[in-house]
Amino acid sequence: MKNRTKKYISAFVALMLSVPVFAQVPAPAQKQSKPILLKGATLHIGNGTVVENAAVGFDNGKITYAGPQNGAASLAEYEVVDVTGQHIYPGLIHSNSTLGLTEINSVRATIDVREVGEFNPNVRSVVAFNTDSDIIPTIRANGVLMTQVTPVGGTISGTSSIVQLDAWNWEDAVVKADEGIHLNWPNMLIETGSESPDASLSRMKEARKKTLDELSLLMRDAAVYNSSKHDKENLKLAALTGLFDGSKKLYIHANYGKEIIESINFAKEYGVKNVVIVGGGDALAVADFLKVNNIPVIYSGVHALPTRDEEDVDAPYKTPYLLHKAGLTFALDYDLSIHGIRNLPFIAGTAAAYGLDKEQALASVSLNAAKILGVDKQLGSVEVGKDATVVVSSGDLLDMRTNNVTLAFIQGRQIDLNNKQKYLYEKFDNKYKKQKEADVQAAPTTMKN
Template structure:
């Protein structure tokens, strides 16, 4: 058999393929191997921030086979340690932070279209499941853990109804291993009551959205059709309508992404009209003016990104910082979320968002609750996650200092379901590399 020699062009193509494969191999090998063994261990003498507002100085926390079996004051209660004894005197232990309304694992590089999988074409997509697209090996996901973000709600974007979100833990081989709560809610992007012409760099005047009422009627018609379809036993299959069955029956949540006082009032009217049992507002700028309405209807809020600019020209300059406190002070259930520019990478700042809220009126332990127990309660996973309590999952981390402060957040150990996870990432590798370059010893102890 005669084989023709490769031409120069083919040789060049072959070399590119080889280089790409080598690069891919390096990238894959850089991923941290998920921990597999549920350890038994005892954390001694740390300040335990329970997540429900309580603090225990000089605590003892015992974990057996991935479950917290005891949390007590070591000065009051004598408990024999179990497994590895972790001496954490002068340190702090926290429940794993929960990142709400996140697109972690759905996009790797914004500029590379093939790695962007956060939305589908179409306007009404309640059947789209974000969990199927979740990439557990994302290097962005990996970089969340060193700041204590161990759980995330993965949410699709786009359209009037984006699809279904799921809850994952951030140390897994694949999405099947990662999932904590699958398809737990449907996300609706409420139409804006105003529109703006022009561009981002030269915006035009704000004007009323002439199609606002039309958009709401269209959404209501879709709900009516979904209810009618799911009430009928013998009919043709409709994937979109059937995907809403659990939420319409009150077993799942509807998340309304909405901003503006008028729009929020209209959402509440829509919720009551459709007898929605588990509504949640996301973003909710302007909600500080309708807190009584939200409290009366028991509607929780995922407050928009704390480190942001005011939404309106006439808003207080510090409104994003104090917004969660204003809602909580009025009796509204509040957790924090992070959607916006560079949202996947900014997810690592969740503990610092809570720290900023604490600097603008909120008690620090209540601010911590906004990123731990309250999100768990909203997601319906609080029986297992969200706080350091007996019988719950040992999903927690140990920090040298105050985890809500950028200066104090220095993790030494972190566990998910009792598994001792790696805190290394490409960022920590670069840190160590350049510390060595300048002849300095890296100052971190995590592995």
Template sequence: MKKILVSICMLASLMSYGQNPAPAKPQTKTIALMGGTVHVGTGQVIPNGIVLFSNGVITNVVDGTLVKLNLTDVDVVDVSGKHVYPGIISPASTVGLQETGAVRATVDKQEIGILNPNIRALIAYNTDSEIIPTIRNNGVLVTQAMPQGGTVSGSSSVMMADGWNWEDAALKKDDGIWLNWPNYFARDFNFEDFTTVVKKNDKRGPAIDALQATFADAKAYAASPAPAVMNLKLEAMRGLFSGKQNLYIRADYGKDIIEAVTFAKSAGVQKVVIVGGEEANRVVSFLKDNNVPVILSGLHRLPNREDEDVDLPYRMPGILHKAGILVSLSYADEWWRTRNLPFLAGTAAGFGVADREEALKMVTSNTAKILGIDNLVGTLEKGKQATLFVSAGDALDMRTNVIEHVFIQGRKVNLDDRHKRLYKTYKDKYEQK
């Protein structure tokens, strides 16, 4: 009996050691971050700033050399020599929807079927994911849970990187519908010689016909404020025609981008966002004329065409930004690399985005505007949620991004994660005494 009790205690101890930290408790006392370099997220930088927040809301952001505040009954945190940033926002992500790609039971990012606008990524979001604490440790505090699969994948929701369950973590529910535009070209990978063959997609005609019928039905359905019989698929698309929801279109080729946006506009969709956009540089004028923002997928890759400059993906944010297009950065399918999102902005700053603060906006305020949450997060301004972090150095540089404090809605978050636990485990084992 004693052996059984000892085994149970040891097992419980190991399980406790391997679990994520509990979600942070609500803020109870006003906090002031004093003396740090404050990156507001609008392009403004305050060298000796003070960020004051109470009850999870920012109450003041001022220059400490010009303004003196009454800090009675305030918890003062000295961040002199450090940098204060708004929480980085990860759009088009499957963090929280899948854990281990090779283990089917941990993957819940898509449903069976082709046209699934009624599927909600929201309810599949797993706040116990061990990936979530790792992204917090690089300053990624908000993520958009994105559905995948089929032609119309379902609706996404914007989630905070802290919470007991998806209800707690939800920042904006059902912010948009996701559409995988049928590509003009299809890519087939040849496993014999490890080459990719690009050919015309013969299946796109019927797929587009089905989309046209679905969107026509949805528009007609949305015209009735109270239909006699509710259709769950069409009901889920109602917000597309009133402007309450975005239509996120995954498209890469220039021809596909033009066709997809033209289709959406003709169908009556009010807000269109291109996701991926590998050839967005080829249709810059079209995107600008139609006021279409772009969420670029991972920049750390090679170009897809042999005749393109090898650094074209790195320069893409700068090309679009100079053309006046609203640009955001993401890792899309590479959910395990989401923690490196701030370094994509650092890459953009080194390859065409001359102003480093403009590059920061591509993972903060620009993303917030695209997702429709800029009234809540994305910048350090009075009235916004206190979702922010303190870094020992430049958050866009992987050499100096060392996160020391994280606050989500004013709640101070525990920065423990699986990476740190494993590092300590093997450091203790192999470090020379």
């Protein structure tokens, strides 16, 4: 019996070894072990500056040099990587994302984006972040190396965190934990539906007023909790106290102009220090108000349809340029789907095609995003002292026709750019190439007259 069992085990092992194995999620890279110097490329720093024939050196995960190649002569002990003719960019940052919190929409067990209830400021999205998501490698391949993990649902969804996209677990991935609270401002625009318009409108107004009253009560309680001593910790109120001392940001998800103004005034009334508008569909219409109050915007609608019939069909494409012209600080995100996050550089590319300077467009998904998220001292640009989180592309990173990431580093670690989509492309490309070769060989020779 034992011999038969051993035979079965041996046969199973042999079968497994004979099947090609593809790791859909590559193992995280090891810590940088030797200094590296990228040389010969065009450097896009992320702050609007471009350096031709540049070099970027980094050691122990930090950038030690970024500038003209002839200024890197002192870095003789660095391992040189020749990237002549290519482009070096800061790793791109995606704001307002559920990446790692959901995988397959039709499988409930893979969805962890929201908690039950309306007010959940104490919910920490980062603890549910799945570093083994199959989607993450496909996003890194286009140059997106950081994201803000954001909960959804309810009035107060919870807290977001900034993570890097090459880690064994969420603890290793964290760049800045619990950096902001997300508030979904109640809609002013109400769809009445099929029931009596008057009855529906009245019911919706009552529900909105109730939500705002409950929100006001929660904020008052949090302010008192923050300014007084207490024997027992209240998790919800404790999570909100960072809003009053500026250690946390309040991300208000709002699109309609009046909602944006109302929500900001609400935050100011309760002494919230740092406010960010997310969505910002009407940000341009209230640009003066936003500028006076120094409110940045995470704009979500570049690849969306116009919201009003009278708007130009390309109005969303032009909005980033107009926001910049109005003097607002803004970042761009891609909120249609987690799979679409890989298109973040092309969102910026669209903005560049409709008036925004190319380097300003890059900043909208790098340095500006880092400033808004509060990690600009560490990320967002290729500058000495910052994390060596950089991308090398053989073409323009913001152009889908030429975007081709050849190298990527997170905190100095060279990450594996393979992913399931590349594997499948190569698999079937080879299949049909071989089939074509076989067909050519099998074809009869044509006699010449």
